[in-house]
Structures are given as structure tokens and as C-alpha cells.
Amino acid sequence: xxxxxxxxxxxxxxxxxxxxxxxxxxxxxxxxxxxxxxxxxxxxxxxxxxxxxxxxxxxxxxxxxxxxxxxxxxxxxxxxxxxxxxxxxxxxxxxxxxxxxxxxxxxxxxxxxxxxxxxxxxxxxxxxxxxxxxxxxxxxxxxxxxxxxxxxxxxxxxxxxxxxxxxxxxxxxxxxxxxxxxxxxxxxxxxxxxxxxxxxxxxxxxxxxxxxxxxxxxxxxxxxxxxxxxxxxxxxxxxxxxxxxxxxxxxxxxxxxxxxxxxxxxxxxxxxxxxxxxxxxxxxxxxxxxxxxxxxxxxxxxxxxxxxxxxxxxxxxxxxxxx
Amino acid sequence: xxxxxxxxxxxxxxxxxxxxxxxxxxxxxxxxxxxxxxxxxxxxxxxxxxxxxxxxxxxxxxxxxxxxxxxxxxxxxxxxxxxxxxxxxxxxxxxxxxxxxxxxxxxxxxxxxxxxxxxxxxxxxxxxxxxxxxxxxxxxxxxxxxxxxxxxxxxxxxxxxxxxxxxxxxxxxxxxxxxxxxxxxxxxxxxxxxxxxxxxxxxxxxxxxxxxxxxxxxxxxxxxxxxxxxxxxxxxxxxxxxxxxxxxxxxxxxxxxxxxxxxxxxxxxxxxxxxxxxxxxxxxxxxxxxxxxxxxxxxxxxxxxxxxxxxxxxxxxxxxxxx
Numbered sequence: 001x002x003x004x005x006x007x008x009x010x011x012x013x014x015x016x017x018x019x020x021x022x023x024x025x026x027x028x029x030x031x032x033x034x035x036x037x038x039x040x041x042x043x044x045x046x047x048x049x050x051x052x053x054x055x056x057x058x059x060x061x062x063x064x065x066x067x068x069x070x071x072x073x074x075x076x077x078x079x080x081x082x083x084x085x086x087x088x089x090x091x092x093x094x095x096x097x098x099x100x101x102x103x104x105x106x107x108x109x110x111x112x113x114x115x116x117x118x119x120x121x122x123x124x125x126x127x128x129x130x131x132x133x134x135x136x137x138x139x140x141x142x143x144x145x146x147x148x149x150x151x152x153x154x155x156x157x158x159x160x161x162x163x164x165x166x167x168x169x170x171x172x173x174x175x176x177x178x179x180x181x182x183x184x185x186x187x188x189x190x191x192x193x194x195x196x197x198x199x200x201x202x203x204x205x206x207x208x209x210x211x212x213x214x215x216x217x218x219x220x221x222x223x224x225x226x227x228x229x230x231x232x233x234x235x236x237x238x239x240x241x242x243x244x245x246x247x248x249x250x251x252x253x254x255x256x257x258x259x260x261x262x263x264x265x266x267x268x269x270x271x272x273x274x275x276x277x278x279x280x281x282x283x284x285x286x287x288x289x290x291x292x293x294x295x296x297x298x299x300x301x302x303x304x305x306x307x308x309x310x311x312x313x314x315x316x317x318x319x320x321x322x323x
Numbered sequence: 324x325x326x327x328x329x330x331x332x333x334x335x336x337x338x339x340x341x342x343x344x345x346x347x348x349x350x351x352x353x354x355x356x357x358x359x360x361x362x363x364x365x366x367x368x369x370x371x372x373x374x375x376x377x378x379x380x381x382x383x384x385x386x387x388x389x390x391x392x393x394x395x396x397x398x399x400x401x402x403x404x405x406x407x408x409x410x411x412x413x414x415x416x417x418x419x420x421x422x423x424x425x426x427x428x429x430x431x432x433x434x435x436x437x438x439x440x441x442x443x444x445x446x447x448x449x450x451x452x453x454x455x456x457x458x459x460x461x462x463x464x465x466x467x468x469x470x471x472x473x474x475x476x477x478x479x480x481x482x483x484x485x486x487x488x489x490x491x492x493x494x495x496x497x498x499x500x501x502x503x504x505x506x507x508x509x510x511x512x513x514x515x516x517x518x519x520x521x522x523x524x525x526x527x528x529x530x531x532x533x534x535x536x537x538x539x540x541x542x543x544x545x546x547x548x549x550x551x552x553x554x555x556x557x558x559x560x561x562x563x564x565x566x567x568x569x570x571x572x573x574x575x576x577x578x579x580x581x582x583x584x585x586x587x588x589x590x591x592x593x594x595x596x597x598x599x600x601x602x603x604x605x606x607x608x609x610x611x612x613x614x615x616x617x618x619x620x621x622x623x624x625x626x627x628x629x630x631x632x633x634x635x636x637x638x639x640x641x642x643x644x645x646x
Contacts, residue, residue: 112479115415116472119409119441123472124465126465148442
């Protein structure tokens with residue numbers, strides 16, 4: 001068991017049997033959604049949804065709600081469907097063969113099948129959430145979806161550029177990742193017992209989303225590949241300039257700029273040079289700063305000790321992966 | 324003015340000032356949606372939405388509603404957004420440079436921008452409709468969206484196959500085109516004065532959708548290019564086997580099979596041979612059969628003469644394009 005799983009185990013224990021039951025209901029709902037659209041799409045969508053993943057976003061929905069009704073499961077399924085939809089389309093754009101160690105829809109079915117599967121998952125995300133009949137909730141998911149699209153564009157616009165600023169990097173993290181974490185927390189609050197805390201819990205989600213993405217970018221440089229499930233330096237290979245490189249370039253100006261001719265060995269060498277500058281510790285420190293901000297949001301809330309503890313465990317968990 | 328425009332002019336006249344006002348509100352709504360997601364997406368989405376198109380689906384929403392409230396404009400914007408989303412992604416898959424004589428998002432912005440723009444339009448379609456707070460409506464759009472994805476997959480699965488049956492072709496038309504026409508009519512009925520007629524008006528929409536797609540496929544063979552805005556035989560060039568070819572192969576078994584080595588001149592030759600078999604008249608006859616079924620649905624409804632006449636004009640309009 002790695003640190004993440006141990007951490008999520010602690011969250012599950014803190015959440016009690018109701019959290020486990022809600023997560024199981026979400027799995028059933030996702031399986032039903034995947035199977036309802038003809039044999040070919042069912043195959044691709046089922047594979048995608050059942051390939052696992054930590055279900056961190058559904059978990060945030062439930063933890064921010066405390067108790068709630070069936071609408072919570074719809075919201076949890078919706079955020080996971082939107083997340084999956086964006087991954088499936090990202091894999092098409094990256095021509096990615098593997099995700100979480102399994103062949104992508106793109107690899108198995110090709111461009112057309114993967115585009116159609118992503119489109120279907122986008123539509124189903126909104127259909128799930130709309131079943132709650134709450135326009136505010138749909139608006140929250142729609143804002144996240146718009147942010148995902150803008151983040152994707154920003155990432156491609158900034159590809160291969162050595163002059164990306166930390167501020168611009170942070171904005172990209174907000175669009176690509178934090179917006180959906182924020183929506184997950186907000187939806188949980190809206191449909192649970194804490195609608196008045198939707199704003200604060202949304203900010204909590206945004207902060208852990210930022211930390212989550214920053215740590216992902218650290219792990220891409222640090223590896224080890226056996227733990228992260230992908231070779232080191234994949235961001236360098238596809239031109240995605242992240243905080244570790246941005247920081248390293250400040251202290252090691254001779255560091256190679258991102259370059260389309262880079263191969264896996266070259267990427268691995270740049271990773272070592274980035275590590276030598278101390279940029280990873282600095283980037284991890286920034287991520288921890290966002291975790292601290294997230295925990296401060298929770299601390300300030302008028303909530304009993306137990307739900308506060310569960311939210312803080314999640315906040316710690318996003319940066320303790322493979323630590 | 325071509326026949327379509329004349330026909331739509333007659334529909335507008337039959338619909339009176341309220342129809343014109345509703346269509347104008349839809350344009351404003353679409354423009355607002357396009358502009359609200361950052362400069363780059365705004366550019367692509369605005370170009371896409373304002374590039375025109377007949378707004379046939381919004382028109383169906385309004386004509387099936389008679390009167391109604393603001394939810395009608397949301398529904399009309401939603402069906403048009405979903406239609407546009409699917410066109411933008413189709414253009415990515417086809418690497419299409421032009422649509423309606425203008426550069427596609429794919430041509431202007433590349434694969435990433437076009438995928439993100441389509442994703443955004445999909446999301447916005449559901450967000451618009453969800454603003455009505457009606458889960459039945461969202462379900463209707465979601466079914467259409469699922470059908471679009473399945474139709475796209477079916478078309479690619481059947482590409483370059485000379486053994487596509489007329490039944491399978493019809494099913495593809497239903498998924499790719501008729502499902503969204505059906506949803507448009509159903510949404511109009513639900514949000515207008517005729518919720519009890521949603522089923523019958525949905526069937527009306529499905530039949531004119533089938534006729535619309537069939538006539539599109541006839542025009543791809545018949546041209547003329549000056550009127551259709553694209554060279555003859557584009558379906559043959561990308562391997563899409565449609566009713567004219569299916570029927571022609573029955574009477575002219577020596578007709579060349581769809582083939583990846585086909586060029587524009589070869590496609591034009593096959594078009595001439597298809598025309599020589601009389602298959603176009605037969606396919607047009609099938610389309611007219613669906614128009615007749617659509618009109619029979621309307622005729623059987625307990626409605627005043629004027630709205631019946633407007634719906635019948637639309638039904639006739641879909642097969643009188645460039646006739």
C-alpha cells in the first residue's frame with residue numbers, strides 16, 4: 001500500500017460507513033451511465049470509468065456535504081464524468097497510449113471512438129447533474145467545464161516556452177485542475193447540510209486542487225517511475241512547462257530550454273539538473289502553502305471536529321502521495 | 324434567393340413577429356454564450372456560432388411551442404449549441420478546412436483549439452437547458468447527444484463498406500440527424516403550450532430529420548457545387564456510403580466500390596454513374612415519403628390551421644432545398 005492509499009484509507013475511516021456507501025453508489029451509477037449508449041460506446045466508456053482512479057472528486061463532494069440525499073450521488077457521478085471526459089479528449093490530443101497503466105480509448109478505438117466517447121461523457125456529466133433540477137449546481141459544473149477547456153488551450157499556447165511566469169503557471173493550474181475540485185466541494189455543500197458554506201468549501205477545494213496539480217508536476221520530475229506509473233520528464237517531452245522547470249531556470253540559466261528534439265534520455269538528464277537546483281523542494285513548498293491555505297479555510301468554519309479532521313486529511317493527502 | 328431561403332421566408336411569415344423576435348433573442352443568447360469564456364475560445368466560438376446556418380432547429384423549437392416563456396429561448400440556444408459542438412468535432416475528425424464557405428475552427432486554431440471549443444459548446448448546451456430547471460428537457464437533449472455520438476461511430480464503422488443496407492443507413496440518419504430534430508420539437512412542445520403533444524411533435528421532428536439527411540446525401544451527388552457550397556462526391560471521398568450509392572449498386576453492380584485511392588475526378592465520375600441509374604430520384608422519393616409521414620403526424624393533431632400550416636411548410640422546406 002502506498003502513501004496515497006493509506007491516506008485515503010484514513011479518510012474513509014474518518015468518513016465512516018456512510019462515505020463508503022455513497023462511494024459504492026457512485027460506482028454503480030457510473031457503471032449504469034457507461035452501459036446505456038450502445039455496445040461500442042459502452043465498451044469504451046465502461047473501460048474508462050472502471051479503470052479506477054482515486055475518486056478524489058466524488059469523495060470531496062461527500063465530505064463537503066456531511067449528510068445529504070440522492071442528489072449527492074448525482075453530483076459525485078457528474079464531477080467524475082466531467083473529469084473522465086477531459087482525460088479521454090486529452091489522450092486524443094496527446095496520442096497517449098496508456099493511462100494508469102491501461103490502454104487509452106484512443107489506443108484501443110482510435111481518434112473517432114475517443115472523441116465520441118469524450119463527447120458522450122461530457123453530455124452525461126451534465127445530464128446527471130441536471131437530474132437534480134438545481135440550476136445553481138449546473139452553473140457550477142459548467143464554469144468548471146469552461147475552465148477545463150480554457151486551461152487546455154492555455155497549456156498548448158504555452159508549450160515549449162521557457163518564459164512562462166509562475167503566475168501564469170498558477171492560473172493554468174487553477175483552470176485545468178483546481179476549478180473542478182472547487183466545483184466538487186461547492187456541489188457537496190449545496191446538496192448537503194452546508195449550503196451556507198459553499199463559498200468557503202469551494203475555496204478549500206480550489207486550494208487543494210492547486211496543491212494537487214503542483215505535486216503532480218513535481219512527481220513528473222522526481223519519479224520514481226515505478227511509483228508514478230509513467231517515465232520521468234513526460235511534461236518536458238510534450239513541451240509542458242511547469243513550476244519545477246520555471247524555478248530551476250532561475251538558478252541554472254544554462255539549463256536546456258524545452259525542445260521538440262528532446263528524447264527520453266535527454267528528459268531524464270534535465271530532470272536531474274532540475275533536482276540539483278533545489279527547485280523540487282521549492283515547488284513542493286509552494287504546494288504545501290496551498291494545503292495550509294486549504295486547512296485554514298476549514299479551520300475557520302463552524303463545524304464539528306470530526307468533519308474538519310476528514311477534510312484536513314484529504315488536504316494533507318494530496319501532497320503526501322509517494323512522499 | 325434560393326429555394327431554402329424562400330421557404331424559410333414563408334415559414335417566418337407564417338410564424339409572425341413573435342417567431343422573428345424569438346429567433347433574434349436566440350441569436351443574442353448564442354452571442355453571449357460564445358463571448359463568456361476567455362478571448363481565445365470566444366473568438367472560435369463566436370466565429371462558429373455566428374457563421375450562420377439556417378437555425379432550423381431553433382425554429383422547430385418555436386414552431387412546436389406556439390407561445391411560451393424564456394425557457395423556449397434557452398431550449399433553442401441549447402439545440403443549436405449541441406449541433407454546433409458536433410460540427411466542430413466532426414471537422415476535427417475530418418480535418419475539414421471549410422464549412423459553409425468559411426475556415427473551420429480546426430483550420431484556424433488547430434486540433435487542440437477545435438477540440439476545446441467543441442467541448443465548451445457541448446457543456447454550454449446542457450448548461451443553457453439546465454437553466455430551465457426541467458430534468459425531462461435535459462434528458463431529451465442528453466438522448467440526442469448520445470445518439471449523435473453513436474451515429475458518428477456508426478458512420479466511421481461503416482466507412483468504405485459497399486454492403487451497408489438501406490436499413491442500417493436509415494438508422495445512422497436517425498442517430499446522426501433525426502434525434503436532434505426530434506429533441507428540438509419535443510422541447511418546444513414541453514416548454515410551450517403543447518406538452519401533451521410532445522410525443523407526436525417529436526415524431527414529426529424525427530421524420531423531417533430523416534428527410535433532411537437523405538436530401539443532404541442526394542445533394543452531395545447531384546450538386547451543383549455552386550449551390551451546395553462543396554464539390555460533388557465528398558461523401559464518396561471520405562468513404563461515407565449513403566442511400567444514392569446503396570441504391571445505385573443494385574442496378575449497376577459494375578459501379579466502383581468506395582476506395583481510398585479515389586480522387587475528385589473519380590468521385591465526380593461515380594456521381595454521374597449514380598445519377599444514370601436513377602438512384603437519386605429514388606432516394607429523393609424516400610425523403611419525400613418521410614416528409615409525408617411528418618405531415619401526417621401534424622395533420623392528425625388537434626391544432627388550428629395556422630400552426631399546422633407553418634409546420635407543414637418546414638416539412639416541405641427540408642426537401643425543397645436547391646430543387
